[in-house]
Amino acid sequence: MADIDILVLYYSTHGSTETMAKKIARGVEEIDGVQARLRTVPKVSPQTEASEPAVPEQGAPYAVPADLVECEGLIMGSPTHFGNMASPLKYFLDSTSGEWMGGRLIGKPAAVFTATGSHHGGQEATLLTMMVPLLHHGMMLLGLPYSERALMETTTGGSPYGASHTSSSRDNVLSDHESELCRALGRRVAATALKLKG
Numbered sequence: 001m002a003d004i005d006i007l008v009l010y011y012s013t014h015g016s017t018e019t020m021a022k023k024i025a026r027g028v029e030e031i032d033g034v035q036a037r038l039r040t041v042p043k044v045s046p047q048t049e050a051s052e053p054a055v056p057e058q059g060a061p062y063a064v065p066a067d068l069v070e071c072e073g074l075i076m077g078s079p080t081h082f083g084n085m086a087s088p089l090k091y092f093l094d095s096t097s098g099e100w101m102g103g104r105l106i107g108k109p110a111a112v113f114t115a116t117g118s119h120h121g122g123q124e125a126t127l128l129t130m131m132v133p134l135l136h137h138g139m140m141l142l143g144l145p146y147s148e149r150a151l152m153e154t155t156t157g158g159s160p161y162g163a164s165h166t167s168s169s170r171d172n173v174l175s176d177h178e179s180e181l182c183r184a185l186g187r188r189v190a191a192t193a194l195k196l197k198g
């Protein structure tokens with residue numbers, strides 16, 4: 001079967017969402033024939049395009065809208081900022097009206113993940129609202145099923161709406177349950193994309 005890519009697209013200021021993205025990418029690549037394409041987005045400022053180099057000095061490359069089209073699925077992550085996705089990710093999504101007009105993402109599987117500073121700081125609100133622009137794009141949203149034991153057992157992050165992490169200690173270490181659910185989300189989107197590709 002032909003190899004396919006899944007775009008793992010994230011923004012992270014302090015590294016916890018990035019840690020999740022890497023774990024999710026591992027889950028994606030546990031499915032034979034699927035690679036993870038890890039991409040981030042730059043911070044926004046009044047001079048975004050002028051002030052950022054095209055390629056960051058370290059870490060994942062910056063995403064371009066073509067990544068969304070070339071990949072067979074999307075797993076998108078953001079820190080929770082005031083109960084919502086962070087503006088750099090929204091800024092990137094707002095540059096994809098051409099892809100929306102062309103219907104280029106219709107029918108592709110997608111999933112979301114987030115990190116918060118506090119346990120009840122809005123993970124589920126962020127996950128649900130991150131899905132909205134992806135639904136506008138016609139993507140097919142996937143969550144995590146309760147057949148994942150970690151979802152029932154977790155006392156840290158993890159939600160049927162997507163992977164999540166509570167970063168109160170600021171050490172960017174995921175709990176075992178958070179880590180398992182990140183990998184499960186990666187595997188689920190990868191396996192679904194492969195099936196849809198036929």
Ligand SMILES: Cc1cc2nc3c(=O)[nH]c(=O)nc-3n(C[C@H](O)[C@H](O)[C@H](O)COP(=O)(O)O)c2cc1C
Nearest residue numbers: 012013014015016017079082083116117118121167
């Ligand atoms: C502007 C801003 C708003 C935030 N809002 C929330 C919030 O609503 N709830 C919460 O629990 N944490 C909030 N945080 C904390 C971050 O979600 C948390 O530190 C997260 O782990 C950061 O992810 P990162 O390490 O990938 O940058 C906020 C942080 C910033 C900078």
